[in-house]
Amino acid sequence: MAPGEKIKAKIKKNLPVTGPQAPTIKELMQWYCLNTNTHGCRRIVVSRGRLRRLLWIGFTLTAVALIFWQCALLVFSFYTVSVTIKVHFQKLDFPAVTICNINPYKYSVVRPLLADLEQETKEALKSLYGLSEIQSRKRREAESWSSAWDDTRPKFLRLVPLLFFDEEEKDKARDFVTGRKRKVSGSIIPKASEVVQVQESRQVVGFQLCSNDTSDCATYTFSSGVNAIQEWYKLHYMNIMAQVPLEKKINMSYSAEELLVTCFFDGVSCDARNFTLFHHPMYGNCYTFNKGDNATILSTSMGGSEYGLQVILYINEEEYNPFLVSSSGAKVIIHRQDEYPFIEDVGTEIETAMATSIGMHLTESFKLSEPYSQCTEDGSEVPVRNIYNAAYSLQICLHSCFQAKMVEKCGCAQYSQPLPPAANYCNYQQHPNWMYCYYQLHQAFVQEELGCQAVCREACSFKEWTLTTSLAQWPSVVSEKWLLPVLTWDQSRQINKKLNKTDLAKLLIFYKDLNQRSIMENPANSIEMLLSNFGGQLGLWMSCSVVCVIEIIEVFFIDFFSIIARRQWQKAKEWWALRQAPPCPEAPPSPRGQDNPALDIDDDLPTFTSALRLPPAPGAQVPGTPPPRYNTLRLERAFSTQLSDTQLPGEP
C-alpha cells in the first residue's frame, strides 16, 4: 500500500478530480480528521479506546465553543475607544472674546418706547407693595412719575393681568387693576414648583396668560414678587423690542468706543476697530475681540497677563434699566471664532471697580462619531435647521429646534433667538396669543416633550477654555488719584463726564501657559487587531487558521452535501432501475455523474480515488472486479510516456 500511495497521489494530481473524494460520509470525516490542520480532530481519529475518543471529542468541542465565545466577545467589544491625552506646547490661537454690558440699551434713549410699560410697572408696584416712589440714587434727571397715568388705560395689565392669590382660596385671585375678585379658570401653574416645593407662602403673585380663541388660561405664579414682576416686565419688553428695527436698536445701545476705554493686546495697543459688533437681543450691543473677520486670527506666543488682552470697560450705571436688569457690570464669554456666544447662558460676570483677571487653559476634545458614539461632526445629520450664523453646537441645535417649533405652533418667532427665514418676531398686534402659546411651548420644552433633546446631538470636537478667575482691587487707593483723570481724558472723546471708579472695570484675559491639552478618542480596535486577535484565539485553542476554515467549509458544506446528494441520487436510480428493469431494460440512465465522473461510473468500476485513498472497504461495491491496482499501474505507464497528457482514464 505504502509505496504505491505517493505515485497514485501524483497521478491523481495530474487528473481532474472534482467532487468529494470519499464515497461515504464516514470516510470523508475520517479523511478530514486525519488530514486537517487543526489539532483536535486528528486525536479523535487516532485515539484508541472509546473513553479517550470521547474525551478528545469533548476537548475539541470545548475548544470550538471557547473560540466562538471569545471571538464573539472580540466582535462585540470592537467599537470601543481608547483615550489619549496629549500636551502640546506651542503658539496658541487666542480665542474670540465677546464683551457685553449687562444692560442692553441706554435707558435714556430707549425710554420713550417703554414709557407706558414703565408707568404700569410702577403702578403695579404701588398697588401690590405700596411703593410710591422709586428712589434712584444714580439717576440724575428726576422726571414726573405720575404724569400720564390717568388718561391712558392700562393696556399691558389688561393683556396680561398681574394677580394676587391667597392660599385659602386657590382659584380666586384678585386682579389689582379692577380690584374685584375673579374666578381663575384653567390650570394654575406655579413656576418651577415641580422642582422645588414651596410650602408656606402665604400669598403668591402671578400672571395669567389666556388664549383668545379658546379662552384657555394658564396662570403662572411665583413665590416672590421680584421674580413675578421681572418676568412680567420682560414679557412686555420683548413684545415692544420685537417691533423695533435692528438698526435702531444698535443705535440705542452702546458703541464700541463708549464701552472700551483702553485696549491692549500682546503688548500692542488696540482700539474699537479690533472689535466686531454683535447684536444680542437681550444684551444689546456686544463686542467680539478677535472674531477673525478678515481671516486673521490673533495668536499668543507668550503666556502671562502682560501678553493677553487687557481692556478697561466703561459701565455707565446711570443708563441702566431698573426693571430689566438688577445687577451691574459686564459679561464676558470666551469662545471659538466660529462659535455663537451664548452670553446669557454661559457668560462670566465682571464687577466694577475691580480688576478681573481670567487665566485660561486650553483643552481640546475630539470624540469619535458613529458608530462609536452619538456625536455629530458638523450637525449635517441632525434634522434641525441651524438658524444661527455659526458652527454647530448642542446649544444652537436646541435653540434652533425650539424656535422652529415656536414658528410652527405659534406662527411667530421668539425674540431672544435669531429669526428663521420667512418668520417674524412675535408681538401682540399680529399674534395676540403668542404669550400663552410661548409659555405652553416653553413648559413642554423644559419637560422634554418637544423632542428637541432627543434629536439634538452633541458636537464631536470642541475647544474648552478652563478659566481661573481672580479679582483684585483696581484702581488702588494711591493710583486712583492720577488714573481716573487720565481715563476720563481718554474717554472724554465719547462722553463728557468725570469718571468714577465704579463706572470702570478692568479685565485681563490671558493664557496662563501655552500648553494645549488635547483629549482624543481613538478606536481601541482596528480591523487588523481584530483579525490578529481572532488568529490568536484560533491558534491558541485549535491551531487553526483561515485555511482550516476554508477546509471546513469545503468538507462540511460542499463535500458533505454532495456525498449525501450522490447517495440519494444513486438510491433513487437503483429504485428506478428496479422498477423499470422488467419493462424497459435498456433505458439509459439520465444525466450521470456531473460531479465526479471518476466516481460515478456505475458499480462495475470501482472508484478511482476511493480505491486509492482508503483501504478497500469491506463491502466493496463491486465484488469480482480486478483489484484496482492494475488500473493505476496501467495508467502510470500511460502517464510516464506522455507527460503533458492529462486525458481522462476513460478507456479501460
Place this chain on the structure above:
Amino acid sequence: MLLHINLAYLFELWHSCPPWMPTDEHGDKNVWMEKPGHREGATMHVKKYLLKCLHRLQKGPGYTYKELLVWYCDNTNTHGPKRIICEGPKKKAMWFLITLLFAALVCWQWGVFINTYLSWEVSVSLSVGFKAMDFPAVTICNASPFKYSKVKHLLKDLDELMEAVLERILAPESSHANATRALNFTIWNYTPLFLIDERNPHDPVVLDLFADNHNDSAIICNDPGCKMAMRLCRLNGTECTFQNFTSATQAVTEWYVLQATNIFAQVPFQELVQMGYPAEQVILSCLFGAEPCNYRNFTSIFYPPYGNCYIFNWGMMEKALPSANPGTEFGLKLILDIGEEDYVPFLASTAGVRLLLHEQRSYPFIREEGIYAMSATETSIGVLVDKLQRKGEPYSPCTMNGSDVPIQNFYSNYNTTYSIQACLHSCFQDHMIRNCSCGHYLYPLPPGEKYCNNWDFPDWARCYSALQMSLAQRETCIGLCKESCNDTQYKMTISMADWPSEASEDWIFHVLSQERDQSTNITLSKKGIVKLNIYFQEFNYRTIEESAANNIVWLLSNLGGQFGFWMGGSVLCLIEFAEIIIDFVWITIIKLVGFAKSSRQRPASARYAGPPPTVAELVEAHTNFGFQPDAASHGPGAEAYPDEQALPIPGTPPPNYDSLRLQPLDVIESDSEGDAI
C-alpha cells in the same frame, strides 16, 4: 522539459564524481569522498573538498527546485502549501492563489503592525481620588514691588516728570505756567512721549509734550485722531521709531514702567531687597493645619516684577509638609497686610496679593501664572493637583530634567527644577544679551553681564521693545524649549467673602496691630488686609499617566495572531522557510558548478540515450525508499523501458541515496497510523 535538462546537469555532476560508493545506513557520508583523493592531483583535491563541503551542507530534501518545493509544501507547518500539492489541478490553482493571497495579507498586516509600533503611541491612565500629598508650595507677593516711602528718593525726578506730563495732558492751559518747574529732563530725553496729530492723515503733526517752541494750548487735542506715542531712538537719537498707543493711560503707564526699570536696574540687589516689603510686615498670621507658623517659615526670594516674595513649603532646605486631610481646617490659613497706602502710585494700579501655588523646588513665575487675592476679603482656594506624567522620548517630545535643552538655564542658581517658563525667560534674556548687549531687569543675569540702563546702554529701550514685539524671537524660543515631562497644575476653586465682618473688625485689627507693631492703636487699615485659606479639596489629585500603548509583547502577539489567522504559521515556519531558501541557494550553486563542468566536458558527458526519467519518477524515487524502477519489478511494462539497462553507469544504484535515507521514518509512521484506524 527544463526539468529534464536540470536533472541532466545534476546527474552529470554526480557522475563526474568518483565512483559511487554506497554507504551503510549510519555510516559517515564523507567516507567515500576520501578514496579518490589519493588518485588524483591537486585540482581533484580542491574539487573533492568543495564537494565535501557541498555534501555536508546540502542536507536539503531535494536536488531540484521542484523537488524542493514539493517537499517543502508537503512538510511545512503552514496550512496553505500542503493543500497545493495534494489536490487536483483546479483546486491546486485555487489553493495556490489562496496561499499567495494570504501570504500577501500577512505581509501587509505585519507592515501595518510594525508601523503602528514604530509610531510610539501612548495610552493614558487616569486616576482620581484623595491621598496624603505634599502641600503645594505657596508663593505670595505684594502687587507693589516696593514701599513707596523707601523708593521715593530714587523715583523723585521721575515722579515729578510724570506729574508734569499728566498735567500737560489733562489741563494744558493751566499747566503751561507750571511747566517751568525745575524738571530733570535727562530722563525725558532718552524716551520722550509725543503726541501725534493724525487729523490730517497725509500730514501728521508730531509734537513733543514738553517742546518749548509752542505756547498755545491747542497742542493737546482730544480728538480720536490724536495719539500718544513713545519715541525710541538708537545711535544717539539719529534713528527713531514711535511706539503708538491708543490711550493716554497706556502711554504714560508704559513710559513710567520703562523709566522705573531703568532706575531700579542700577540699584544693587541688596538695596532692592531692603526697599521691598519685609516678611514680618506682610505676614501677620499663619496657621498650617493645627500647627502655628510664622514669617520665618517662609523662604524669601526677590522677584523683580513684585519685589520681595515669600514662599511657604518650598522644600528647598527641609522636607515638604504633607497634608493628609481635605478641608479648610487642615490647610494653610494666612492673614496678610499689603500696606496699600505705601504702594508706588504710578507702578502698581492694582492692589492685592499675588499668589501662586506651585510644585516644591520649582521657581514661581507669578507674573505669568499667579492669581490675585483681593484685600478686605477672605479668599478660599480649594486645590486639586492635576498631574500629567509623560514617558519622554520617543513617545512624546518632552524633557525629564531640561539637560537636553540647548538653552542655558539662568534660573539654575536658584537651584530649582526645570520648567518651560524658566527656559523661555532664559531664552529671552539670552537674545537680549546678544542683541542689546545687556540683560533685562526682570530676568536673572548670567555671570559677567550687566542689566540695561540708559547711561551705559542708551539704545536699550528701543532694542528691548523691538525684541519684545518680535514674533521670530518668540517662535525661536518656543521651538527650542521643551516641556517638562512631569507637568503639575494646581486647579483652584476660588471663592470670596468679605472679611472681617463689621462686628469682628474692631477686635481683629486690634489684636493684629498689637502683635505686629506692639501698639495699642490700630495700625492696620481694613483696605489692606487679605485673608487666605488654601486647602485640599475632597478629591485632591487627578493623575494622568502615560504608558506605552504598544510594547514589544503586543507587537509579537499581533504578528503571531496575524500569521496564525491567515496561514496557521509560527516562527518555526519562518525558520523552515529560511531553510528552504538556503537549500534553494545551494541547488543554484550546484547547478552552476554543474553547468560550468558540463560546458568544459561537453563531449564527454552523455545524455540519456532514451527518454529521461520523468519528474514523477524522480520525485518518487527521492521520497520513497521502497521505490523500484518499473521495468525491473513489473512484468507487463518491462519492455517499455529498454533503455533502462543502458544507463550511463550500469549497476550503480539511483544517485540519491543519502536523501532517501532520511525518509523511512516518516513513511513507516504514517503507515502504522493508517493501520491503527
